[in-house]
Amino acid sequence: MEKAHAKHQWRSNTxxxxxxxxxxxxxxxLLVAIPLIYVVVMSFCSIDQYYNVQMQFTLDNxxxxxxxxxxxxxxxxxxxxxxxxxxxxxxxxxxxxxIARTHSKRKKLLYxxxxxxxxxxxxxxxxxWRTFLGTNGWLNTALQFLHLTKExxxxxxxxxxxxxxxxYCLIPFMILPLYTAIEKLDGSLLEASADLGAKPAVTFVKxxxxxxxxGIFSGSIMVFIPCLGYFFVSDILGGGxxxxxxxxxxxxxxxxxxxxxxxxxxxxxIAITLILVKLYQRMGGDMxxxxx
Numbered sequence: 001m002e003k004a005h006a007k008h009q010w011r012s013n014t015x016x017x018x019x020x021x022x023x024x025x026x027x028x029x030l031l032v033a034i035p036l037i038y039v040v041v042m043s044f045c046s047i048d049q050y051y052n053v054q055m056q057f058t059l060d061n062x063x064x065x066x067x068x069x070x071x072x073x074x075x076x077x078x079x080x081x082x083x084x085x086x087x088x089x090x091x092x093x094x095x096x097x098x099i100a101r102t103h104s105k106r107k108k109l110l111y112x113x114x115x116x117x118x119x120x121x122x123x124x125x126x127x128x129w130r131t132f133l134g135t136n137g138w139l140n141t142a143l144q145f146l147h148l149t150k151e152x153x154x155x156x157x158x159x160x161x162x163x164x165x166x167x168y169c170l171i172p173f174m175i176l177p178l179y180t181a182i183e184k185l186d187g188s189l190l191e192a193s194a195d196l197g198a199k200p201a202v203t204f205v206k207x208x209x210x211x212x213x214x215g216i217f218s219g220s221i222m223v224f225i226p227c228l229g230y231f232f233v234s235d236i237l238g239g240g241x242x243x244x245x246x247x248x249x250x251x252x253x254x255x256x257x258x259x260x261x262x263x264x265x266x267x268x269x270i271a272i273t274l275i276l277v278k279l280y281q282r283m284g285g286d287m288x289x290x291x292x
Contacts, residue, residue: 036270039263039266039267040263040267042259042260042263043061043062043260043263043264043266043267044057044058044059044061044260045057045058045061045259045260045263046058046060046061046260047258047259047260051257051258053259053260058260061260061261061263061264062264064261064264065264065265065268070248073243073244073245073247073248074245076159076242076243076244077227077228077243077244077245078228080159080162080163080166080227080234080242080244081166081223081224081227081228081244082224083163084163084166084167084170084223084224084227085174085220085223085224085227087163087167088167088170088171088173088174088219088220088223089174089216089219089220091167091171091174092171092174092175092178092219093178093216095110095175096174096175096178096179096182096215097178097182098110099111099114099175099179100179100182100183100185101182111179114172114175114176114179115172117169117172118172122169122232122233123232123236125168125169126165126168126169126232126233126236126237127236129164129165129168129236129237130156130236130237133155133156133161133237134155134156135152135154135156136152139153139155140152140153140155156237156239157237157238157239157240157241158238158241158242159238159241159242161237161238161242162233162234162237162238162242164237165233165234165236165237166227166230166233169230169233170222170223170226170227170230171223173219173222173223173226174219174220174222174223175219176219177214177215177218177219177222178212178215178216178219179215180215181211181212181213181214181215181216182208182212182215185208185211185212186211189207189211190203190207190208193206193207217280217283218280221276221277221280224276225272225273225276227244228244228245228246228269228272229244229245229246229249229269230244230246231243231244231246231247231249231250234246234247235247235250245265245268245269246269248262248265249262249265249266249269252265
């Protein structure tokens with residue numbers, strides 16, 4: 001009887017749990033754990049004179065990452081990511097506030113304008129910017145037609161153009177968490193601040209900004225981290241003059257044919273991501289807003 005009861009209990013409790021959690025666990029192992037372990041192992045491998053991967057333990061890949069050339073690109077990547085994040089905050093915050101404070105019909109329209117870019121591939125949109133900013137592009141054609149410039153402006157292949165492309169691609173990731181945070185604002189607090197004689201600027205700094213800081217932090221993480229890896233933006237608009245860490249990784253796996261070094265760079269990028277997420281968590285950020 002006891003064996004039959006235990007078997008029945010296993011079927012009623014354990015089996016449904018395995019059927020529910022098992023497929024999810026299997027997918028995570030196949031698509032997350034195994035590729036990550038492969039990259040970690042690859043980062044400690046070496047290559048021979050023909051660029052074939054050799055399963056020999058070495059730290060040379062990580063030693064190369066602290067050379068002056070790589071450190072320069074790390075600093076450039078962080079600078080581009082920082083400027084992009086700052087511009088996304090300055091542009092996205094007023095727009096998010098406007099969406100949150102408009103009427104329901106207009107709110108849906110404005111919210112749709114933020115979502116629409118996700119319907120098309122980022123690569124196609126960035127090529128559109130290159131066509132628009134090119135020597136014979138629409139912008140230069142319009143400026144010359146209006147006699148504002150005598151010769152076409154050289155707008156492509158600069159760090160500023162790369163930042164423009166980054167902002168264009170990533171600003172929805174700033175607007176969405178900001179909108180969510182601003183939408184949750186308690187209107188009574190704003191009314192209380194006004195009743196106490198606080199000016200709008202003071203209310204914004206001492207009431208609105210602290211209450212929406214979670215949206216700022218989550219949006220900054222969602223912009224800063226992808227910015228380090230968006231190699232196609234700097235390739236198309238920067239022309240090799242504004243490389244980010246993603247460009248280094250892409251070249252090692254493609255033209256450089258140095259997979260262990262590319263894997264080591266990938267581990268560095270993963271480490272930066274984990275550090276930033278941990279800092280965000282330490283500052284009281286909600287992990288659900290990052291989709292974690």
